[in-house]
Amino acid sequence: MRPLIALLLSVAVASLNAGPKPQVKLTTSMGVIVVELEPQAAPRTVENFLKYVKKGQYKGTIFHRVIPGFMIQGGGYVDYLGKKRTEASIPNEADRALAAGLKNKRGTVAMARTPDPHSAAAEFFINTVDNRALDFKGKANDKTWGYCVFGKVVKGMDVVDRIQAVKTSNKRSDFLNLPVKA
Template identity: 35%
Template structure:
Protein backbone atom coordinates (compact mmCIF):
# COMPACT_ATOMS: atom_id res chain seq x y z
CA UNK A 1 0.00 0.00 0.00
CA UNK A 2 1.10 3.53 -0.72
CA UNK A 3 1.08 6.59 1.54
CA UNK A 4 1.75 10.22 0.74
CA UNK A 5 3.59 13.08 2.35
CA UNK A 6 2.52 16.58 1.44
CA UNK A 7 5.44 18.84 2.32
CA UNK A 8 4.28 22.41 2.91
CA UNK A 9 5.93 25.56 4.14
CA UNK A 10 4.07 24.94 7.44
CA UNK A 11 5.07 21.29 7.92
CA UNK A 12 4.35 17.81 6.58
CA UNK A 13 0.97 16.13 6.19
CA UNK A 14 1.17 12.33 6.09
CA UNK A 15 -1.83 10.53 4.65
CA UNK A 16 -3.08 7.04 4.01
CA UNK A 17 -5.16 6.30 0.93
CA UNK A 18 -8.59 4.68 0.76
CA UNK A 19 -7.54 2.48 -2.16
CA UNK A 20 -10.44 0.06 -1.76
CA UNK A 21 -13.09 2.81 -1.76
CA UNK A 22 -11.62 5.11 -4.43
CA UNK A 23 -9.03 3.22 -6.49
CA UNK A 24 -9.19 5.44 -9.58
CA UNK A 25 -9.01 8.67 -7.58
CA UNK A 26 -6.08 7.35 -5.53
CA UNK A 27 -4.25 6.27 -8.68
CA UNK A 28 -4.89 9.65 -10.27
CA UNK A 29 -3.46 11.50 -7.25
CA UNK A 30 -0.44 9.18 -7.08
CA UNK A 31 0.23 9.57 -10.80
CA UNK A 32 0.08 13.37 -10.63
CA UNK A 33 2.29 13.43 -7.53
CA UNK A 34 4.90 11.14 -9.08
CA UNK A 35 5.05 13.43 -12.13
CA UNK A 36 5.69 16.43 -9.83
CA UNK A 37 2.37 18.08 -10.75
CA UNK A 38 1.70 19.36 -7.22
CA UNK A 39 5.23 20.59 -6.49
CA UNK A 40 5.21 24.34 -5.88
CA UNK A 41 1.43 24.77 -6.09
CA UNK A 42 -0.37 26.82 -3.47
CA UNK A 43 -3.36 26.27 -1.26
CA UNK A 44 -5.57 28.67 -3.17
CA UNK A 45 -8.69 28.37 -1.02
CA UNK A 46 -8.68 28.21 2.77
CA UNK A 47 -11.85 28.51 4.82
CA UNK A 48 -11.18 28.36 8.58
CA UNK A 49 -13.05 25.59 10.43
CA UNK A 50 -14.00 24.06 7.05
CA UNK A 51 -11.15 23.06 4.72
CA UNK A 52 -7.93 23.84 2.86
CA UNK A 53 -7.87 23.38 -0.93
CA UNK A 54 -5.02 23.01 -3.38
CA UNK A 55 -4.04 21.35 -6.63
CA UNK A 56 -4.90 24.11 -9.11
CA UNK A 57 -1.98 24.76 -11.50
CA UNK A 58 -3.31 28.31 -12.05
CA UNK A 59 -3.44 29.07 -8.33
CA UNK A 60 -6.98 30.44 -8.40
CA UNK A 61 -9.20 27.36 -8.48
CA UNK A 62 -10.02 27.19 -12.18
CA UNK A 63 -7.41 24.72 -13.43
CA UNK A 64 -6.70 21.04 -13.57
CA UNK A 65 -4.58 18.41 -15.27
CA UNK A 66 -6.36 18.68 -18.64
CA UNK A 67 -8.81 15.83 -18.05
CA UNK A 68 -11.65 14.93 -15.69
CA UNK A 69 -12.20 11.87 -13.51
CA UNK A 70 -15.40 10.25 -12.32
CA UNK A 71 -16.55 10.48 -8.72
CA UNK A 72 -16.30 7.31 -6.60
CA UNK A 73 -19.01 7.64 -3.96
CA UNK A 74 -19.90 4.14 -2.84
CA UNK A 75 -17.09 3.25 -0.42
CA UNK A 76 -17.34 2.70 3.32
CA UNK A 77 -15.24 5.75 4.19
CA UNK A 78 -17.43 8.43 2.63
CA UNK A 79 -17.59 10.70 5.69
CA UNK A 80 -15.84 14.05 5.69
CA UNK A 81 -14.13 13.89 9.08
CA UNK A 82 -11.19 15.94 10.31
CA UNK A 83 -8.13 15.22 8.18
CA UNK A 84 -9.96 13.60 5.29
CA UNK A 85 -8.66 14.39 1.80
CA UNK A 86 -11.34 14.61 -0.86
CA UNK A 87 -11.53 15.43 -4.57
CA UNK A 88 -12.77 18.93 -5.37
CA UNK A 89 -14.96 19.36 -8.41
CA UNK A 90 -17.26 21.76 -10.23
CA UNK A 91 -20.07 19.18 -10.40
CA UNK A 92 -20.25 15.41 -10.51
CA UNK A 93 -17.50 13.71 -12.49
CA UNK A 94 -15.49 16.90 -13.11
CA UNK A 95 -12.58 16.41 -10.67
CA UNK A 96 -9.00 16.20 -11.84
CA UNK A 97 -6.22 17.50 -9.62
CA UNK A 98 -7.79 19.79 -7.04
CA UNK A 99 -8.38 18.37 -3.57
CA UNK A 100 -9.36 19.60 -0.16
CA UNK A 101 -8.57 18.51 3.38
CA UNK A 102 -11.24 18.93 6.05
CA UNK A 103 -10.76 20.80 9.31
CA UNK A 104 -13.76 19.35 11.16
CA UNK A 105 -16.77 17.08 10.77
CA UNK A 106 -19.06 19.80 12.13
CA UNK A 107 -19.05 21.83 8.90
CA UNK A 108 -18.51 19.16 6.25
CA UNK A 109 -21.39 16.67 6.61
CA UNK A 110 -23.11 18.04 3.49
CA UNK A 111 -20.13 16.88 1.40
CA UNK A 112 -20.66 13.19 2.21
CA UNK A 113 -21.33 11.13 -0.93
CA UNK A 114 -20.99 14.27 -3.06
CA UNK A 115 -17.19 14.42 -3.18
CA UNK A 116 -14.86 11.42 -3.42
CA UNK A 117 -12.91 10.78 -0.23
CA UNK A 118 -9.63 9.12 -1.10
CA UNK A 119 -7.52 9.29 2.05
CA UNK A 120 -6.97 10.69 5.50
CA UNK A 121 -4.16 12.54 7.26
CA UNK A 122 -2.76 10.37 10.06
CA UNK A 123 0.10 12.66 11.06
CA UNK A 124 0.35 16.44 10.85
CA UNK A 125 -3.23 17.42 11.71
CA UNK A 126 -1.84 20.58 13.30
CA UNK A 127 -0.44 21.55 9.89
CA UNK A 128 -3.96 21.61 8.44
CA UNK A 129 -4.88 24.29 10.98
CA UNK A 130 -1.70 26.28 10.27
CA UNK A 131 -2.18 26.45 6.47
CA UNK A 132 -3.29 29.85 5.14
CA UNK A 133 -4.32 30.88 1.65
CA UNK A 134 -1.20 31.18 -0.49
CA UNK A 135 0.86 28.68 1.49
CA UNK A 136 2.90 26.36 -0.71
CA UNK A 137 2.98 22.62 -1.30
CA UNK A 138 6.72 22.27 -1.77
CA UNK A 139 6.35 18.67 -2.90
CA UNK A 140 4.14 15.61 -2.65
CA UNK A 141 6.01 12.37 -2.11
CA UNK A 142 4.52 8.89 -2.59
CA UNK A 143 6.01 6.13 -0.46
CA UNK A 144 5.40 2.46 0.27
CA UNK A 145 3.73 2.09 3.65
CA UNK A 146 6.21 0.97 6.28
Protein backbone atom coordinates in the same frame (compact mmCIF):
# COMPACT_ATOMS: atom_id res chain seq x y z
CA MET B 1 -1.95 42.77 1.05
CA ARG B 2 -0.13 40.42 -1.30
CA PRO B 3 -1.18 36.88 -2.18
CA LEU B 4 0.51 34.27 -0.05
CA ILE B 5 2.28 32.09 -2.55
CA ALA B 6 5.17 30.28 -0.92
CA LEU B 7 3.67 29.82 2.52
CA LEU B 8 1.09 27.19 1.84
CA LEU B 9 1.20 24.32 -0.58
CA SER B 10 4.77 24.76 -1.65
CA VAL B 11 4.46 21.05 -2.02
CA ALA B 12 7.16 18.62 -2.72
CA VAL B 13 5.08 15.48 -2.79
CA ALA B 14 6.88 12.23 -2.24
CA SER B 15 5.38 8.80 -1.98
CA LEU B 16 6.33 7.28 1.37
CA ASN B 17 4.75 3.88 1.12
CA ALA B 18 3.32 2.04 -1.84
CA GLY B 19 1.62 -0.72 0.20
CA PRO B 20 -2.09 -1.55 0.30
CA LYS B 21 -2.74 1.92 1.73
CA PRO B 22 -0.14 4.17 0.10
CA GLN B 23 1.04 7.21 2.01
CA VAL B 24 1.97 10.51 0.41
CA LYS B 25 4.03 13.21 2.09
CA LEU B 26 3.04 16.83 1.40
CA THR B 27 5.88 19.13 2.35
CA THR B 28 4.60 22.66 2.87
CA SER B 29 6.34 25.78 4.09
CA MET B 30 4.37 25.37 7.32
CA GLY B 31 5.34 21.74 7.91
CA VAL B 32 4.74 18.20 6.72
CA ILE B 33 1.37 16.54 6.16
CA VAL B 34 1.23 12.77 5.57
CA VAL B 35 -1.86 11.42 3.84
CA GLU B 36 -2.84 7.74 3.81
CA LEU B 37 -4.83 6.78 0.72
CA GLU B 38 -7.74 4.30 0.48
CA PRO B 39 -7.50 2.51 -2.89
CA GLN B 40 -10.05 -0.16 -1.94
CA ALA B 41 -12.70 2.49 -1.27
CA ALA B 42 -11.93 4.84 -4.19
CA PRO B 43 -9.63 3.01 -6.63
CA ARG B 44 -9.88 5.33 -9.64
CA THR B 45 -9.57 8.42 -7.47
CA VAL B 46 -6.45 7.11 -5.70
CA GLU B 47 -4.97 6.00 -9.02
CA ASN B 48 -5.63 9.48 -10.44
CA PHE B 49 -4.09 11.25 -7.42
CA LEU B 50 -0.98 9.01 -7.47
CA LYS B 51 -0.60 9.62 -11.21
CA TYR B 52 -0.38 13.35 -10.51
CA VAL B 53 2.02 12.74 -7.60
CA LYS B 54 4.36 10.66 -9.78
CA LYS B 55 4.17 13.28 -12.55
CA GLY B 56 5.24 16.03 -10.15
CA GLN B 57 1.96 17.89 -10.68
CA TYR B 58 1.79 19.15 -7.11
CA LYS B 59 5.36 20.46 -6.80
CA GLY B 60 5.32 24.20 -6.25
CA THR B 61 1.55 24.45 -5.97
CA ILE B 62 -0.29 26.38 -3.28
CA PHE B 63 -3.33 25.97 -1.09
CA HIS B 64 -5.30 28.62 -2.98
CA ARG B 65 -8.58 28.30 -1.06
CA VAL B 66 -8.55 28.39 2.73
CA ILE B 67 -11.83 28.51 4.64
CA PRO B 68 -11.50 28.27 8.44
CA GLY B 69 -14.00 25.87 9.93
CA PHE B 70 -14.45 24.11 6.58
CA MET B 71 -11.42 23.06 4.50
CA ILE B 72 -8.16 23.92 2.75
CA GLN B 73 -7.92 23.31 -1.02
CA GLY B 74 -4.87 22.95 -3.23
CA GLY B 75 -3.24 21.14 -6.08
CA GLY B 76 -4.27 23.33 -8.99
CA TYR B 77 -2.28 26.55 -8.92
CA VAL B 78 1.39 27.51 -8.73
CA ASP B 79 0.38 31.00 -7.68
CA TYR B 80 -2.69 33.15 -7.99
CA LEU B 81 -2.10 33.57 -11.72
CA GLY B 82 -0.90 30.18 -12.85
CA LYS B 83 -3.33 27.28 -13.09
CA LYS B 84 -1.67 23.95 -13.77
CA ARG B 85 -2.87 21.86 -16.67
CA THR B 86 -4.74 18.70 -15.84
CA GLU B 87 -5.77 15.58 -17.65
CA ALA B 88 -9.35 14.46 -18.21
CA SER B 89 -11.64 14.50 -15.20
CA ILE B 90 -12.53 11.27 -13.42
CA PRO B 91 -15.87 9.71 -12.46
CA ASN B 92 -17.08 10.61 -8.98
CA GLU B 93 -16.64 7.64 -6.62
CA ALA B 94 -18.28 9.30 -3.61
CA ASP B 95 -20.97 6.62 -3.56
CA ARG B 96 -18.40 3.82 -3.43
CA ALA B 97 -16.25 5.63 -0.85
CA LEU B 98 -19.25 6.25 1.41
CA ALA B 99 -20.29 2.58 1.13
CA ALA B 100 -16.76 1.73 2.36
CA GLY B 101 -17.23 4.03 5.35
CA LEU B 102 -15.37 7.11 4.10
CA LYS B 103 -17.08 10.37 5.01
CA ASN B 104 -16.06 14.01 4.79
CA LYS B 105 -14.85 14.14 8.38
CA ARG B 106 -12.13 16.25 9.93
CA GLY B 107 -8.77 15.18 8.52
CA THR B 108 -10.08 13.38 5.45
CA VAL B 109 -8.90 14.23 1.95
CA ALA B 110 -11.41 14.56 -0.90
CA MET B 111 -11.41 15.57 -4.55
CA ALA B 112 -12.41 19.14 -5.38
CA ARG B 113 -14.67 19.66 -8.37
CA THR B 114 -16.99 22.09 -10.10
CA PRO B 115 -20.79 21.76 -9.77
CA ASP B 116 -20.51 18.91 -12.30
CA PRO B 117 -20.19 15.83 -10.06
CA HIS B 118 -17.80 14.14 -12.51
CA SER B 119 -15.39 17.07 -12.98
CA ALA B 120 -12.64 16.26 -10.45
CA ALA B 121 -9.14 16.21 -11.92
CA ALA B 122 -6.15 17.23 -9.77
CA GLU B 123 -7.38 19.59 -7.05
CA PHE B 124 -8.09 18.18 -3.62
CA PHE B 125 -9.08 19.47 -0.21
CA ILE B 126 -8.55 18.52 3.40
CA ASN B 127 -11.59 18.78 5.66
CA THR B 128 -10.81 20.79 8.79
CA VAL B 129 -14.15 19.87 10.41
CA ASP B 130 -16.79 17.19 9.86
CA ASN B 131 -18.58 18.20 6.64
CA ARG B 132 -21.54 15.83 6.39
CA ALA B 133 -23.16 18.06 3.76
CA LEU B 134 -20.37 17.02 1.36
CA ASP B 135 -21.10 13.28 1.62
CA PHE B 136 -22.82 11.32 -1.14
CA LYS B 137 -26.62 11.35 -0.78
CA GLY B 138 -27.73 9.86 -4.09
CA LYS B 139 -27.54 10.19 -7.84
CA ALA B 140 -30.76 12.19 -8.19
CA ASN B 141 -29.01 15.39 -9.28
CA ASP B 142 -25.67 17.19 -9.31
CA LYS B 143 -26.11 18.44 -5.73
CA THR B 144 -26.56 15.01 -4.14
CA TRP B 145 -23.44 13.34 -5.54
CA GLY B 146 -21.11 14.64 -2.85
CA TYR B 147 -17.32 14.84 -2.86
CA CYS B 148 -15.22 11.68 -3.01
CA VAL B 149 -13.11 11.02 0.09
CA PHE B 150 -10.01 9.03 -0.84
CA GLY B 151 -7.68 9.35 2.14
CA LYS B 152 -6.97 10.84 5.53
CA VAL B 153 -4.25 12.83 7.25
CA VAL B 154 -2.23 10.49 9.47
CA LYS B 155 0.43 13.04 10.43
CA GLY B 156 0.43 16.82 10.38
CA MET B 157 -3.14 17.78 11.26
CA ASP B 158 -1.53 20.54 13.33
CA VAL B 159 -0.05 21.85 10.06
CA VAL B 160 -3.50 21.75 8.43
CA ASP B 161 -4.88 23.72 11.39
CA ARG B 162 -2.11 26.33 11.05
CA ILE B 163 -2.84 26.68 7.34
CA GLN B 164 -6.58 27.14 7.94
CA ALA B 165 -5.77 29.92 10.44
CA VAL B 166 -3.92 32.05 7.84
CA LYS B 167 -5.54 35.36 6.94
CA THR B 168 -7.40 35.30 3.61
CA SER B 169 -8.77 37.87 1.17
CA ASN B 170 -11.76 37.99 -1.17
CA LYS B 171 -10.54 41.03 -3.10
CA ARG B 172 -10.06 39.06 -6.32
CA SER B 173 -13.29 37.77 -7.81
CA ASP B 174 -11.48 34.82 -9.39
CA PHE B 175 -9.97 33.75 -6.05
CA LEU B 176 -12.13 33.69 -2.96
CA ASN B 177 -10.54 32.84 0.39
CA LEU B 178 -7.03 33.35 -1.01
CA PRO B 179 -4.33 33.29 1.69
CA VAL B 180 -2.50 36.62 1.99
CA LYS B 181 0.57 38.13 3.59
CA ALA B 182 0.12 41.18 5.77
